Amino acid sequence: xxxLEFMKASELAPMIEKKEVSPVxxxxxxxxxxxxxxPKLNAYLTTxxxxxxxxxxxxxxxxxxxxYKGPLHGIPIGIKDNxxxxxxxxxxxxxxxxxxxxDVNATTVNNLEEAGGINLGKLNMNPLGAGSSGNNLDYGVxxxxxxxxxxxxxxxxxxxxxxxxxxxxxxxxxxxxxxNRIPAAMSGVYxxxxxxxxxxxxxxLPTAWSLDTxxxxxxxxxxxxxxxxxxxxxxxxxxxxLNIDIPDYxxxxxxxxxxxxxxxxxxxxEGLAPDIETxxxxxxxxxxxxxxxxxEIDIPELSMSSFAGQVTATGEAAAYNYSxxxxxxxxxxxDVRVLLSAGTVSSTSQYLKAQQARRKLADAxxxxxxxxxxxxxxxxxxxxxxxxxDETKQNLQVIQRGLPFTVPANLTxxxxxxxxxxxxxxxxxxxxxxxxxxxxxxKLMQVGSAWENTNPISVGYAEIEGSHIPDx
Amino acid sequence: MPVKKFVKSGLKLxxxxxxxxxxxxxxxxxxxxxxxxKPLENFPDINEKTPLTTIDKGVxxxx
Numbered sequence: 001x002x003x004l005e006f007m008k009a010s011e012l013a014p015m016i017e018k019k020e021v022s023p024v025x026x027x028x029x030x031x032x033x034x035x036x037x038x039p040k041l042n043a044y045l046t047t048x049x050x051x052x053x054x055x056x057x058x059x060x061x062x063x064x065x066x067x068y069k070g071p072l073h074g075i076p077i078g079i080k081d082n083x084x085x086x087x088x089x090x091x092x093x094x095x096x097x098x099x100x101x102x103d104v105n106a107t108t109v110n111n112l113e114e115a116g117g118i119n120l121g122k123l124n125m126n127p128l129g130a131g132s133s134g135n136n137l138d139y140g141v142x143x144x145x146x147x148x149x150x151x152x153x154x155x156x157x158x159x160x161x162x163x164x165x166x167x168x169x170x171x172x173x174x175x176x177x178x179x180n181r182i183p184a185a186m187s188g189v190y191x192x193x194x195x196x197x198x199x200x201x202x203x204x205l206p207t208a209w210s211l212d213t214x215x216x217x218x219x220x221x222x223x224x225x226x227x228x229x230x231x232x233x234x235x236x237x238x239x240x241x242l243n244i245d246i247p248d249y250x251x252x253x254x255x256x257x258x259x260x261x262x263x264x265x266x267x268x269x270e271g272l273a274p275d276i277e278t279x280x281x282x283x284x285x286x287x288x289x290x291x292x293x294x295x296e297i298d299i300p301e302l303s304m305s306s307f308a309g310q311v312t313a314t315g316e317a318a319a320y321n322y323s324x325x326x327x328x329x330x331x332x333x334x335d336v337r338v339l340l341s342a343g344t345v346s347s348t349s350q351y352l353k354a355q356q357a358r359r360k361l362a363d364a365x366x367x368x369x370x371x372x373x374x375x376x377x378x379x380x381x382x383x384x385x386x387x388x389x390d391e392t393k394q395n396l397q398v399i400q401r402g403l404p405f406t407v408p409a410n411l412t413x414x415x416x417x418x419x420x421x422x423x424x425x426x427x428x429x430x431x432x433x434x435x436x437x438x439x440x441x442x443k444l445m446q447v448g449s450a451w452e453n454t455n456p457i458s459v460g461y462a463e464i465e466g467s468h469i470p471d472x
Numbered sequence: 473m474p475v476k477k478f479v480k481s482g483l484k485l486x487x488x489x490x491x492x493x494x495x496x497x498x499x500x501x502x503x504x505x506x507x508x509x510k511p512l513e514n515f516p517d518i519n520e521k522t523p524l525t526t527i528d529k530g531v532x533x534x535x
Binding site for chain 2: 306337344360362393
């Protein structure tokens with residue numbers, strides 16, 4: 001068997017169910033790869049060898065005894081390090097939490113483990129989710145496997161790196177202002193920012209409460225759907241959790257998109273790097289060829305999203321970290337401290353003005369979704385940058401460039417699915433996002449899988465430079 | 473008040489020790505936010521909007 005490490009969960013699951021693939025052997029293969037590649041890729045901050053093998057043995061025993069739980073049973077998964085894990089250190093990517101060991105699991109970790117997922121370890125990230133570059137001044141960057149001189153994107157940097165380099169089948173991420181979608185774009189994988197309240201945030205280390213979401217990361221839309229089936233659902237421990245029926249998100253995969261109305265906000269066409277403009281133009285044409293009706297629309301309220309996103313995120317993050325900043329601000333990495341400081345000195349009236357802008361933007365989105373089924377835009381206006389020396393400056397720059405494109409979905413609570421769009425002229429991935437109305441994840445799976453079937457990056461993950469195991 | 477001074481005194485007021493090397497970055501961020509705020513002028517009715525709030529299930533018992 002070859003390239004098991006790069007297979008989708010939807011491909012592995014039937015093999016595991018038929019006992020053609022052993023969860024123990026699969027987990028051992030991933031642990032071997034992590035052992036070899038993680039010193040270079042720094043995707044995992046904590047590897048859970050003993051724990052993972054124990055879970056794998058248990059999964060194998062259950063399957064051998066006819067108790068197959070479903071498509072995630074025996075699948076190795078990486079968990080972003082801001083999800084609390086019982087008895088396992090949870091750093092949030094920051095040294096101030098270096099020795100923090102929670103006594104509970106995040107609800108979604110429980111969901112994934114109860115579905116039979118194998119927890120391989122805890123994944124690198126921008127400290128405390130406060131960034132978009134993927135830099136980590138505390139534990140070091142997890143470089144982009146496509147070219148290790150480039151940023152992976154953040155904050156869920158390790159989640160994307162692990163997928164692109166075959167260090168996990170699935171990973172989790174969180175998205176406050178683009179943290180799932182930006183690394184998905186820069187690293188050529190798929191990431192979902194779900195409807196606010198669809199997936200529990202109980203047991204996450206918060207970045208900004210009113211914007212935070214927890215979501216799936218994968219190398220395909222079908223795997224995003226499988227993960228969402230397990231991660232979504234009402235959680236009484238999360239006051240923002242929606243008590244609704246959860247559909248089977250795999251049902252709309254591979255349905256055609258003939259007649260689907262896709263709106264491209266003109267705001268998303270401003271200031272694009274030439275490569276992004278070219279790739280996005282081609283993508284629009286491809287979607288039209290698939291039968292979708294693609295047209296440009298105006299949503300002027302989007303111009304308020306950077307202000308609303310920046311003020312809301314830094315204000316709420318500053319509130320959460322207030323006493324720790326007073327105690328010893330020096331314990332935070334500089335880029336995080338700068339963001340928290342800006343939030344600390346922002347005014348309450350600015351914060352409330354941001355919430356007024358959010359309502360206007362939410363109203364504008366609602367009007368837009370009366371005209372079109374989904375919105376489409378690039379995930380980022382820039383190509384994937386090389387890692388710069390001044391990581392603080394770079395993180396702030398990537399945030400400012402990404403914010404207008406990604407934060408509108410967080411401000412309004414709507415879902416957004418990030419997909420690879422193609423490769424820029426330097427061979428690095430670029431991405432785009434489908435944005436839907438509240439609880440339209442099924443539609444996003446439909447349009448996302450139709451797009452995926454066009455093979456947008458046309459390179460196998462196993463061909464990526466950073467995914468090769470160094471010589472023994 | 474010059475932004476640099478505002479940053480230093482603002483953080484001091486909140487009991488947060490200021491690192492001198494951070495000040496240019498914080499200043500840059502605050503100036504960027506002021507720029508980002510400008511488009512709000514195109515929406516003169518914004519004050520008629522109630523700030524976005526949520527009905528928190530923990531306190532709202534009659535749904």
